[in-house]
Structure formats: structure tokens, C-alpha cells
Amino acid sequence: MKLRHALIAAAAVAIAIPASVQAHRQWMLPSMTVVSGEGADVWVTFDAAVSNDLFYFEHQPMRADVSVLLPDGNPGEVKNKAIGRYRQTFDLQIGQRGTYKIFYTTDGVTGSYKLNGEEKRLPRGTTTATLAQAIPAGATDIKTSETSNRNEVFVTAGEPTTTVFKPTGKGIELVPVTHPNDLVMGEDATFQFLLDGKPATGLAVTVIPGGIRYRDQLKQQDLKTGADGKVTIKWSDPGMTWINVTTPRPAGEEGQGPAQRSAPGGRRASYVTTVEVMAP
């Protein structure tokens, strides 16, 4: 009986490892998300990386330039940006009360076409603007799908506010039912996810608490947005927690990037955030 379990477990691991290696989770990690301080010298610092384990720097730094939306809705900026071998770091000075959004987005087009009977994939980095040049004359069976990826984190000084959650209407976006900077162990949280501005049912929601290296179980929760695009999360642990939301994808695929293996078709989008679940 024991051996049988061990064999099944070994088989499961063998299958799981290649998938997780390809996943390379993307993440941003604020030094804190609940901020107090009336002084002028209050800062939050961030790490940003791509890695398998959460939240450890062991693969690649995040190279993108992030944008900031201030609590009053105006753009802000990060300071002291540096890219190391394994991580990017930057700082945000807290100058006003309310909720800040730190984010970046990437958009692209994936797809394929046939030329002289041979199937070719669109080159990486193709966008809607360059799509026309990417497809040669005489191509047939053109299949394309637009991808939108968003990675964002929130920090709040004083009372949580909602100005920065105003949807842009592109890709997957979070609308707070529970505010993402008001999370406490033992209280379920509900978020609404929009796809291109509309509540999206059936989006895949993955929740993984940080600190993977020091435990045996991943504690991954696989959820789906229900009616109205809402999902309710029961936290397994306090601490920094990674949330990844994607358009539906074939079983076994995980990760926030546009999936490469399945045939193109339909809209593809992904969303990543890191939230802090406080101890009660």
C-alpha cells in the first residue's frame, strides 16, 4: 500500500516538474502593503523577479519598467531602480494617503499561418501594430489571438481607497469586493475579475502562499471565477500570497505568460498580483 502510494506520488512528481519548470512565475513583492506614517520619509521598496519558487530570486530579474498610479489617480514614479542578476528592485515614496497601484502590462499577438503548405508561427514580440508586416504575402490559414498580460501590486497608506481600480478595459483587471490591502487570515476575500472591461466567468484563478521553500505542500488553490467574474478565496496562511488569473487554458498548464502549446484562437490574457494576508 505504501509502495503503491510512493509510486503514484513519484509519477505525479515526474509529470509536475516539467510543467512547473516552464511556469516561471512572475512576481512583484512589496516590503509592506499596509503603511502608516505621517512623516515625509515613508517608503515602500519592491523586488520584482521571475522564478519558480515564491518568493525567491533564483532565475531572472523582471526587466520591465513599472508604472505607478497614485491614490488621487495621477501617475507617479518609482525611484532607485536597479536590475541585478536575479531581481529588479525599486522604491516608492509615500506622499499621499490611500491606495497606490504599481503595475506593468504587455500586449502582443500570437498565432500562425501557412505559407507554401508549411505552418509558421508568428515571431515573438509581434503586436497588433506589427501584425501586418509579420504575415507575408500569400499566407493562408492565418490564425491569430491577442494576448494581454498585467502584473500589479497595491500598497495602502492609511485607509484603503479605490481610485486606482478604475478599469482600463484591456486585459484582465481586478475590481475589489474585498480590498486587496484589507486581507486578514480567517476572513474570506472576494475579488471580481474583468476581461476587457467586462466581468468574466470561468477565468482560472491560482492562489499560492509564499514561503514555498520551507514546506512540503505547495498549498496551491485552483479556483474559477463564477457568475459576475467573482471568486472567493479562503486563505490557507497569513503572509505574502501570489495570485494568478488567466483565460481558460488546457489542463495542466500553469503560468501567466501566453500559453505556447495550444492552438491559437480566442482571447488570451493573464493577470498576476501579490497580496499580503495579515495575521489576525
Added chain:
Amino acid sequence: MQLRITGLTAGAIGAGLFAPGMAQAQTLDVSITIPRLTVAEYHRPYVAIWLEKQGATPQTLAVWYDDDMKANEGTKWLRDVRQWWRASGRTMKFPAAGVSGATKAPGTHKVSFRPKLSPGNYTLVVEASREVGGREVVRLPFSLPKGGTARAAGSSELGTVTLTIKR
């Protein structure tokens, strides 16, 4: 050591928070013991004292923190009094008149408050959070107009806390 909040100030704080309709001024005599700890590095704890009532906005009675640092820097760690910060602190500005106070040394401290409170079930909450140390919350339920005395004790960062209610 006695920290007395004037009836006028407490009344102003209480107004609008706890259904003033049938509200009456109550005297809440609170005694808080901050334990003496044998640790290599000791800092006096940040302490918040507040009232909760179901369906009402929590009301902060007092916050003891490093209120004398330059550029208001002591406010940076108010969030570490984390239950209070979520319940009430994050809506406030500091220093807060009639609420802000300096941190207190180990020993027993008696403070009195005179908020206007309507009848109902309340909880007096005391939370202490210490730099390079721990955090503890002590809750004392009481009801009005019954009043009386409530007592609870912490086990690490707070000693005995008592509440006596007088009209």
C-alpha cells in the same frame, strides 16, 4: 500616573460614532499593567485602547506611541498595532488631539475616559505592540446601562487590564 481626558474632548470624539440618541456620558476607569520584561533590548510598547460595538464605527480612546520624534517619525510603526490600525487607526491623523500620548514604562497605569455611549454591548480592546518584541490583544466585554467591572489579563505583552464603569 494619571492621564485624564476632559469630558469635552471625549464628548467630541464620541459624537456621531455611537448613536448619540440615547447616549449618556459614562466614566470608564481603565487600569493597564505593562509587564516588566527581562530582555536584552527593551522598548516601551505602542498601546492602543479602543471601543468596539457591533454595527458601529470603533472609537479610539487613547494611543501611546513615540509621539515626540522629529518629523512625526514615530507614526511609522502605528500599523504594527495591527488590529487597532485596521479597526480605527488607519482612518485617523496623528498626532490626534485627546488621543495621542507618550509610551509608558512598565508598571500599572490608570486612565479615565468619559465617552458618550448609548445602551448596548461593547468591548474595550487594549492592544500592545513592542519594537523587537511581540504583540498582544486583550478584550473586555461590557454592556450598558448595566456597567460594572470587567477584568482580563494578557500573557506576554500585557498584564492585568481592568475596567470599571461609573455613571
